[in-house]
Amino acid sequence: MNKCIRAARAVTMAHGENSTIEDFALIHNGDRILETGTWSALKDDFSGEVEDLGDVTIVPGLINAHVHLELSHLKGRTVQEQGFTNWIKSLLSNPLYDLETEAVRDAVQQMRADGTAFCVDISTRNCAQVAGIMDELSMGFYACCEAIGTQNPKEGAKFFPQKEFTYGRAAGSGHSLYSTGAELIQAVKKANDEAGLPYPIHLAENAEEDEIVASGTGEFAEMLKGAGLLADCGNKGLRPVEYADFLGLLDESTLAVHCVRVDENDINTLAERRVNVCLCPRSNTYIGEGRAPWEKILKSGINTCLGTDSIASNYDLSMWNELEYLLKNIEISLSSAEALAIVTTNSAKALKIDDSYGSLEKGKRAVYATVPAHLKDLLF
Ligand SMILES: [Zn+2]
Incomplete structure:
Protein backbone atom coordinates (compact mmCIF):
# COMPACT_ATOMS: atom_id res chain seq x y z
CA MET A 1 0.00 0.00 0.00
CA PRO A 60 16.43 14.98 1.63
CA GLY A 61 17.80 12.45 4.14
CA LEU A 62 21.18 13.75 5.36
CA ILE A 63 24.49 12.10 4.55
CA ASN A 64 27.24 11.84 7.16
CA ALA A 65 30.34 11.34 5.01
CA HIS A 66 32.68 10.35 7.86
CA VAL A 67 32.04 8.52 11.12
CA HIS A 68 33.60 5.67 13.13
CA LEU A 69 30.69 3.89 14.81
CA GLU A 70 33.06 1.27 16.20
CA LEU A 71 34.13 3.92 18.75
CA SER A 72 30.58 4.65 19.94
CA HIS A 73 31.37 3.56 23.52
CA LEU A 74 34.01 6.31 23.93
CA LYS A 75 31.87 9.41 24.43
CA GLY A 76 33.66 11.79 26.80
CA ARG A 77 36.64 9.47 27.21
CA THR A 78 39.25 11.52 25.32
CA VAL A 79 40.93 14.86 26.04
CA GLN A 80 39.73 17.99 24.25
CA GLU A 81 41.60 20.83 22.52
CA GLN A 82 45.08 19.58 23.44
CA GLY A 83 46.27 18.63 19.96
CA PHE A 84 46.36 15.35 18.07
CA THR A 85 49.20 13.59 19.92
CA ASN A 86 47.54 14.13 23.31
CA TRP A 87 44.17 13.16 21.88
CA ILE A 88 45.49 9.91 20.39
CA LYS A 89 47.24 9.03 23.68
CA SER A 90 43.96 9.45 25.53
CA LEU A 91 42.11 7.50 22.83
CA LEU A 92 44.58 4.60 23.07
CA SER A 93 44.16 4.41 26.86
CA ASN A 94 40.66 2.99 26.19
CA PRO A 95 39.63 -0.50 25.05
CA LEU A 96 39.29 0.80 21.49
CA TYR A 97 38.09 -2.17 19.52
CA ASP A 98 36.01 -4.03 22.11
CA LEU A 99 32.83 -3.45 20.18
CA GLU A 100 29.86 -2.49 22.34
CA THR A 101 26.99 -3.34 20.05
CA GLU A 102 24.38 -1.54 22.17
CA ALA A 103 26.39 1.71 21.95
CA VAL A 104 26.60 1.32 18.17
CA ARG A 105 22.90 0.57 17.94
CA ASP A 106 22.02 3.64 20.05
CA ALA A 107 24.28 5.83 17.91
CA VAL A 108 22.70 4.63 14.66
CA GLN A 109 19.19 5.10 16.05
CA GLN A 110 20.01 8.64 17.16
CA MET A 111 21.50 9.43 13.75
CA ARG A 112 18.39 8.11 12.00
CA ALA A 113 16.14 10.15 14.35
CA ASP A 114 18.22 13.26 13.55
CA GLY A 115 17.57 12.79 9.82
CA THR A 116 20.76 11.03 8.72
CA ALA A 117 19.84 8.46 6.09
CA PHE A 118 23.31 7.42 4.91
CA CYS A 119 26.77 7.35 6.42
CA VAL A 120 30.31 6.39 5.50
CA ASP A 121 31.47 4.35 8.47
CA ILE A 122 35.13 3.51 9.02
CA SER A 123 35.98 0.48 11.16
CA THR A 124 39.45 -0.80 11.95
CA ARG A 125 38.39 -4.15 13.42
CA ASN A 126 34.61 -4.53 13.39
CA CYS A 127 33.54 -3.68 9.86
CA ALA A 128 31.13 -6.59 9.30
CA GLN A 129 29.43 -6.30 12.72
CA VAL A 130 28.88 -2.54 12.36
CA ALA A 131 27.57 -3.10 8.82
CA GLY A 132 25.09 -5.65 10.20
CA ILE A 133 23.76 -3.15 12.77
CA MET A 134 23.41 -0.34 10.21
CA ASP A 135 21.61 -2.73 7.85
CA GLU A 136 19.22 -3.88 10.56
CA LEU A 137 18.34 -0.25 11.42
CA SER A 138 17.90 0.71 7.73
CA MET A 139 20.79 3.18 7.75
CA GLY A 140 22.20 3.50 4.24
CA PHE A 141 25.96 2.95 4.37
CA TYR A 142 29.40 2.19 3.16
CA ALA A 143 31.01 0.04 5.83
CA CYS A 144 34.67 0.75 5.18
CA CYS A 145 37.30 -1.62 6.54
CA GLU A 146 40.28 0.52 7.36
CA ALA A 147 43.69 -0.65 6.19
CA ILE A 148 46.41 0.30 8.66
CA GLY A 149 49.99 -0.88 9.10
CA THR A 150 53.14 -1.23 7.09
CA GLN A 151 52.74 -4.79 5.83
CA ASN A 152 52.61 -5.27 2.07
CA PRO A 153 49.36 -6.74 0.76
CA LYS A 154 49.40 -10.41 -0.19
CA GLU A 155 48.65 -11.45 -3.76
CA GLY A 156 44.88 -11.67 -4.26
CA ALA A 157 44.14 -10.15 -0.83
CA LYS A 158 40.59 -8.93 -0.15
CA PHE A 159 40.31 -5.68 1.75
CA PHE A 160 36.64 -5.83 2.77
CA PRO A 161 33.99 -8.55 3.23
CA GLN A 162 32.46 -9.76 -0.02
CA LYS A 163 29.01 -9.76 1.51
CA GLU A 164 25.64 -8.43 0.36
CA PHE A 165 23.58 -6.04 2.48
CA THR A 166 20.14 -4.51 1.95
CA TYR A 167 21.02 -0.89 2.76
CA GLY A 168 24.70 -0.59 1.95
CA ARG A 169 28.00 -2.02 0.81
CA ALA A 170 31.30 -2.95 2.35
CA ALA A 171 34.35 -1.09 1.04
CA GLY A 172 37.99 -0.44 1.84
CA SER A 173 39.67 2.68 3.13
CA GLY A 174 43.18 3.77 3.92
CA HIS A 175 43.75 5.11 7.43
CA SER A 176 46.37 7.69 6.51
CA LEU A 177 49.61 8.29 4.63
CA TYR A 178 51.65 7.99 7.82
CA SER A 179 50.11 4.78 9.20
CA THR A 180 49.31 2.74 6.09
CA GLY A 181 52.17 1.54 3.90
CA ALA A 182 52.27 2.89 0.34
CA GLU A 183 51.69 -0.48 -1.35
CA LEU A 184 48.78 -1.30 0.94
CA ILE A 185 47.13 2.10 0.58
CA GLN A 186 47.44 1.88 -3.23
CA ALA A 187 46.12 -1.70 -3.32
CA VAL A 188 43.00 -0.73 -1.36
CA LYS A 189 42.41 2.22 -3.68
CA LYS A 190 42.67 -0.13 -6.67
CA ALA A 191 40.26 -2.64 -5.09
CA ASN A 192 37.69 0.11 -4.40
CA ASP A 193 38.09 1.49 -7.94
CA GLU A 194 37.52 -1.96 -9.45
CA ALA A 195 34.35 -2.37 -7.36
CA GLY A 196 33.08 1.12 -8.28
CA LEU A 197 33.40 2.30 -4.68
CA PRO A 198 34.54 5.65 -3.32
CA TYR A 199 37.87 5.72 -1.48
CA PRO A 200 37.97 7.52 1.89
CA ILE A 201 41.27 8.51 3.48
CA HIS A 202 42.19 10.85 6.34
CA LEU A 203 44.32 13.53 4.67
CA ALA A 204 46.13 16.67 5.85
CA GLU A 205 44.52 16.56 9.28
CA ASN A 206 47.21 17.92 11.59
CA ALA A 207 50.78 19.17 12.11
CA GLU A 208 51.95 15.70 13.21
CA GLU A 209 51.01 14.31 9.78
CA ASP A 210 52.85 17.16 8.02
CA GLU A 211 56.04 16.36 9.90
CA ILE A 212 55.89 12.59 9.38
CA VAL A 213 55.19 12.88 5.66
CA ALA A 214 57.92 15.48 5.18
CA SER A 215 60.66 13.96 7.35
CA GLY A 216 59.46 10.93 9.31
CA THR A 217 60.17 12.65 12.62
CA GLY A 218 58.37 13.86 15.74
CA GLU A 219 56.87 12.50 18.96
CA PHE A 220 53.94 10.96 17.12
CA ALA A 221 56.29 9.29 14.62
CA GLU A 222 58.14 7.68 17.55
CA MET A 223 54.84 6.44 18.99
CA LEU A 224 53.87 4.92 15.66
CA LYS A 225 57.31 3.37 15.22
CA GLY A 226 57.00 1.76 18.67
CA ALA A 227 53.67 0.23 17.62
CA GLY A 228 55.06 -0.93 14.25
CA LEU A 229 52.71 1.43 12.43
CA LEU A 230 55.01 4.10 11.02
CA ALA A 231 54.74 4.11 7.22
CA ASP A 232 57.77 5.17 5.21
CA CYS A 233 56.66 8.32 3.38
CA GLY A 234 60.05 8.80 1.77
CA ASN A 235 61.24 11.81 3.83
CA LYS A 236 61.22 13.94 0.69
CA GLY A 237 59.91 17.10 2.32
CA LEU A 238 56.53 16.72 0.63
CA ARG A 239 53.24 17.99 1.98
CA PRO A 240 50.52 15.35 2.57
CA VAL A 241 48.50 16.34 -0.52
CA GLU A 242 51.67 16.27 -2.66
CA TYR A 243 52.61 12.84 -1.36
CA ALA A 244 49.07 11.49 -1.85
CA ASP A 245 49.23 12.79 -5.43
CA PHE A 246 52.66 11.18 -5.91
CA LEU A 247 51.12 7.84 -4.83
CA GLY A 248 48.31 8.26 -7.39
CA LEU A 249 45.60 8.36 -4.73
CA LEU A 250 43.85 11.52 -5.87
CA ASP A 251 40.96 11.33 -8.31
CA GLU A 252 37.19 11.79 -8.49
CA SER A 253 36.58 8.60 -6.47
CA THR A 254 38.65 9.83 -3.54
CA LEU A 255 37.07 11.28 -0.41
CA ALA A 256 39.79 13.25 1.36
CA VAL A 257 38.71 13.61 4.97
CA HIS A 258 39.66 16.69 7.06
CA CYS A 259 42.00 18.71 4.76
CA VAL A 260 42.73 21.09 7.64
CA ARG A 261 46.31 21.75 6.60
CA VAL A 262 46.00 22.52 2.91
CA ASP A 263 47.55 25.55 1.23
CA GLU A 264 46.62 27.18 -2.10
CA ASN A 265 48.68 24.69 -4.10
CA ASP A 266 47.11 21.76 -2.28
CA ILE A 267 43.62 23.13 -2.91
CA ASN A 268 44.46 23.58 -6.60
CA THR A 269 45.72 20.00 -6.78
CA LEU A 270 42.59 18.64 -5.08
CA ALA A 271 40.39 20.69 -7.41
CA GLU A 272 42.31 19.64 -10.55
CA ARG A 273 42.13 15.95 -9.58
CA ARG A 274 38.41 16.37 -8.83
CA VAL A 275 38.91 14.96 -5.34
CA ASN A 276 35.93 15.18 -2.98
CA VAL A 277 36.65 16.73 0.40
CA CYS A 278 34.87 15.84 3.64
CA LEU A 279 35.17 18.54 6.30
CA CYS A 280 34.82 17.55 9.97
CA PRO A 281 34.78 20.98 11.66
CA ARG A 282 33.74 20.03 15.18
CA SER A 283 36.14 17.08 15.35
CA ASN A 284 39.06 19.34 14.38
CA THR A 285 38.04 21.82 17.09
CA TYR A 286 37.50 19.09 19.68
CA ILE A 287 40.99 17.70 19.08
CA GLY A 288 42.54 21.17 18.78
CA GLU A 289 43.87 20.93 15.23
CA GLY A 290 42.61 24.28 14.01
CA ARG A 291 40.19 24.42 11.13
CA ALA A 292 40.25 23.80 7.41
CA PRO A 293 40.19 26.79 5.02
CA TRP A 294 36.49 26.09 4.40
CA GLU A 295 35.96 29.26 2.38
CA LYS A 296 38.85 28.58 -0.04
CA ILE A 297 37.89 24.92 -0.43
CA LEU A 298 34.28 25.78 -1.24
CA LYS A 299 35.22 28.67 -3.56
CA SER A 300 37.65 26.45 -5.48
CA GLY A 301 34.70 24.37 -6.69
CA ILE A 302 35.84 21.23 -4.84
CA ASN A 303 32.86 18.96 -4.21
CA THR A 304 32.59 19.40 -0.44
CA CYS A 305 30.83 17.12 2.06
CA LEU A 306 30.48 17.10 5.83
CA GLY A 307 31.07 14.43 8.46
CA THR A 308 30.99 14.23 12.23
CA ASP A 309 33.94 11.86 12.69
CA SER A 310 33.57 9.62 15.75
CA ILE A 311 32.01 10.35 19.12
CA ALA A 312 35.56 10.06 20.50
CA SER A 313 36.29 13.43 18.86
CA ASN A 314 32.89 15.13 18.84
CA TYR A 315 30.02 16.04 21.16
CA ASP A 316 27.35 14.15 19.21
CA LEU A 317 26.82 12.64 15.73
CA SER A 318 24.18 15.14 14.62
CA MET A 319 24.64 16.37 11.06
CA TRP A 320 22.38 19.34 11.83
CA ASN A 321 24.68 20.38 14.67
CA GLU A 322 27.70 19.89 12.42
CA LEU A 323 26.15 22.07 9.71
CA GLU A 324 25.13 24.70 12.29
CA TYR A 325 28.72 24.91 13.56
CA LEU A 326 30.02 25.38 10.02
CA LEU A 327 27.44 28.02 9.11
CA LYS A 328 27.99 29.97 12.34
CA ASN A 329 31.76 30.13 11.85
CA ILE A 330 32.29 30.33 8.10
CA GLU A 331 33.29 33.76 6.79
CA ILE A 332 31.44 33.70 3.49
CA SER A 333 27.70 33.55 3.04
CA LEU A 334 26.23 30.42 1.57
CA SER A 335 22.80 30.23 -0.03
CA SER A 336 20.31 27.72 1.40
CA ALA A 337 20.97 25.45 -1.56
CA GLU A 338 24.76 25.66 -1.14
CA ALA A 339 24.53 24.92 2.58
CA LEU A 340 22.12 22.03 2.15
CA ALA A 341 24.15 20.59 -0.75
CA ILE A 342 27.05 19.96 1.66
CA VAL A 343 24.91 17.44 3.56
CA THR A 344 22.85 16.09 0.64
CA THR A 345 23.65 16.39 -3.08
CA ASN A 346 27.42 16.95 -2.85
CA SER A 347 27.87 13.89 -0.65
CA ALA A 348 25.57 11.77 -2.82
CA LYS A 349 27.73 12.66 -5.84
CA ALA A 350 31.01 12.05 -4.02
CA LEU A 351 29.82 8.67 -2.82
CA LYS A 352 28.25 7.59 -6.14
CA ILE A 353 24.87 7.13 -4.47
CA ASP A 354 22.97 9.88 -6.26
CA ASP A 355 20.65 7.32 -7.83
CA SER A 356 19.14 6.80 -4.35
CA TYR A 357 20.09 9.75 -2.12
CA GLY A 358 20.67 13.49 -2.15
CA SER A 359 17.27 14.75 -3.29
CA LEU A 360 13.57 14.16 -2.88
CA GLU A 361 12.79 12.89 -6.37
CA LYS A 362 10.95 10.02 -7.98
CA GLY A 363 12.92 6.77 -7.83
CA LYS A 364 15.11 7.72 -4.88
CA ARG A 365 14.91 6.25 -1.40
CA ALA A 366 11.99 7.70 0.58
CA VAL A 367 14.07 9.26 3.37
CA TYR A 368 13.94 12.83 4.60
ZN1 LIG B 1 38.14 9.70 11.09
Missing part, protein backbone atom coordinates in the same frame (compact mmCIF):
# COMPACT_ATOMS: atom_id res chain seq x y z
CA ASN A 2 1.41 3.40 -0.98
CA LYS A 3 1.75 6.12 1.65
CA CYS A 4 1.92 9.88 1.56
CA ILE A 5 4.04 12.24 3.67
CA ARG A 6 2.90 15.85 3.86
CA ALA A 7 4.83 18.87 5.13
CA ALA A 8 4.20 22.63 5.01
CA ARG A 9 7.24 22.85 2.72
CA ALA A 10 10.18 20.93 1.33
CA VAL A 11 13.48 21.87 -0.18
CA THR A 12 13.77 18.91 -2.53
CA MET A 13 17.27 19.67 -3.94
CA ALA A 14 15.95 18.14 -7.16
CA HIS A 15 18.41 18.75 -10.01
CA GLY A 16 20.76 20.25 -7.39
CA GLU A 17 18.66 23.38 -7.12
CA ASN A 18 16.97 25.20 -4.28
CA SER A 19 13.59 23.86 -5.24
CA THR A 20 11.20 24.83 -2.48
CA ILE A 21 7.68 23.43 -2.68
CA GLU A 22 4.99 24.76 -0.34
CA ASP A 23 2.13 22.42 0.62
CA PHE A 24 4.49 19.53 -0.12
CA ALA A 25 3.47 15.91 -0.57
CA LEU A 26 5.60 12.85 -1.25
CA ILE A 27 4.08 9.52 -2.22
CA HIS A 28 6.14 6.39 -1.59
CA ASN A 29 5.83 2.63 -1.47
CA GLY A 30 7.71 2.16 1.80
CA ASP A 31 11.06 2.13 0.01
CA ARG A 32 11.14 4.44 -3.02
CA ILE A 33 9.61 7.79 -3.85
CA LEU A 34 6.87 7.41 -6.44
CA GLU A 35 5.87 11.04 -6.82
CA THR A 36 6.44 14.49 -5.32
CA GLY A 37 4.48 17.71 -5.71
CA THR A 38 1.91 19.83 -3.92
CA TRP A 39 -0.73 18.11 -1.83
CA SER A 40 -3.48 20.00 -3.65
CA ALA A 41 -2.27 18.60 -6.98
CA LEU A 42 -1.76 15.03 -5.75
CA LYS A 43 -4.62 14.48 -3.28
CA ASP A 44 -7.40 13.67 -5.76
CA ASP A 45 -5.56 10.64 -7.13
CA PHE A 46 -4.29 9.35 -3.77
CA SER A 47 -6.26 7.10 -1.44
CA GLY A 48 -3.67 5.61 0.99
CA GLU A 49 -2.47 6.54 4.46
CA VAL A 50 -1.36 10.17 4.90
CA GLU A 51 1.19 11.25 7.50
CA ASP A 52 1.02 15.02 8.00
CA LEU A 53 4.21 16.39 9.58
CA GLY A 54 2.62 19.83 10.00
CA ASP A 55 4.32 23.22 9.84
CA VAL A 56 7.85 21.99 9.15
CA THR A 57 10.38 22.12 6.32
CA ILE A 58 11.76 18.81 5.16
CA VAL A 59 14.86 18.15 3.08
CA ALA A 369 15.15 15.08 7.42
CA THR A 370 13.21 17.80 9.21
CA VAL A 371 14.96 21.17 9.55
CA PRO A 372 15.26 21.86 13.31
CA ALA A 373 14.10 25.22 14.70
CA HIS A 374 17.64 26.29 15.63
CA LEU A 375 18.75 26.08 12.00
CA LYS A 376 15.87 27.86 10.32
CA ASP A 377 17.34 31.37 10.49
CA LEU A 378 20.82 30.21 9.51
CA LEU A 379 19.55 28.29 6.50
CA PHE A 380 16.70 30.42 5.15
